[in-house]
Amino acid sequence: MIYRKIRTKSVLYHICVLLLALVMIYPVLWMVSSSLKDSSEVFVNSHKLIPSVWKFENYVQGWKGFGGHTFAVFFKNSLLITIVATIGGVVTSTLVAYGFSRVKFAGAGFWFTCMLVSMMLPGQVMIIPQYIFFQKMDWINTFYPIIVPSFFGMPFLIFMIMQFIRGLPVELDESAKIDGCxxxxxxxxIIVPLIVPAVVTATIFKFYWMWDEFFGPLIYLNKPELYPLSLALKMFSDPDTTTDWGAMFAMSVLSLIPVVIVFILSQKQLVEGISTTGLKA
Structure with missing residues (x-):
């Protein structure tokens, strides 16, 4: 009797999990399905996941891009922006987190408070001052306004890595000092090898944020040859003419591939980093 109850609970649990998984994955399935439909069918039979006519040419048509630039150019731009900004953001955030966690210096509390305030500050507040600053630097229509700010640390990443470092025993530092370090x-x-899960988690977060970045490129980039994927996909939607929805969804599916690959390769470290960040040793 007890075994039957346990089995019933297990079956109900797995059914609920399966239903929730279907609800969460349905938008992705719908996008993949729409990428293989004719544009006229995308919203007419939007509830149908199986296209009436399979249009694989949507991927060929979408890859041609626009303005004389193929989507290879936009993929290259996104990869360049994302990789450079991610490396700069994670490296500097790790260094700053180590300084706040382990190094004693004058005004540490004040600067830590400033960092927290900057994390809570709405990004819209900084748009006009930043644009004026970058315009005077002659950085408009370059990748610098999108990449360079990441090299000064990211408040959220700093705070997250700090919690991980604070969970490491201080005795490790003292032993290393005795050995002359x-x-x-x-x-x-000492520190970097022990915080790999937190660094990997920060890298994934930063990679996702930069890959999906839309507002920055929209403000600072006006040339099609500089567009990243996020902005190029928006250009498919033209209110003055007929939008090729099939091609747009096809390129949207391709834009997910790097994100999925990064998640699959680092999901173990991601779970470990999230589950252990903030725990005290």
Whole structure:
């Protein structure tokens, strides 16, 4: 009797999980299905996941791009922006997090408070000052306004990595000091190898944010040859003419491939980093 109850609960649990999984994955399935439909069918029979006519040529048509530039150009731009900004953001955020967590210096509390305030500050507040600053730097229509700010650390990533570092025993630093290690040696030889899960988690977050970045390129980039994927996909939608929805969804599906690959390759570290961040040793 007890075994039957346990089995019934297990079956109900798996059914609920399966239903929730279908609800969550349905938008992706709908997008993949729409990428293989004719544009006229996308919204007419939107509830149908199986196209009436399979149009694989949507991928060929979408890859041609617009303005004389194929989607290979937009993929290259997105990869360049994302990779460089991710490396810069994670490296600097890790260094700043180590400084706040392990290094004693004057005004540490004040600067930490400033960092928290900047994390809570709406991004819209900084749009006009930043645009004026980058315009005076002659950085409009370049990748610099999108990439360079990441090299000054990201408040959320700093805070997340700080919680991980604070969970490491301080005795490790003291032992390293006895062996003659300085602050940088402790950081690179002791701290960095132990915070790999947190660094990987920060890398994934930053990669996702930069890959999906839309507002920055929309403001600072006016040349089609500089567009990343996020902005190029928006250009498919033209209110003055007929929008090729099939081609747009086809390119949207392709734009998900790098994100899915990154998640599959690093999901173990991602789960470990999220589950252990903030725990005290």
């Amino acid at each position: 300085g602050k940088y040696a402790i950081f690179f030889r």
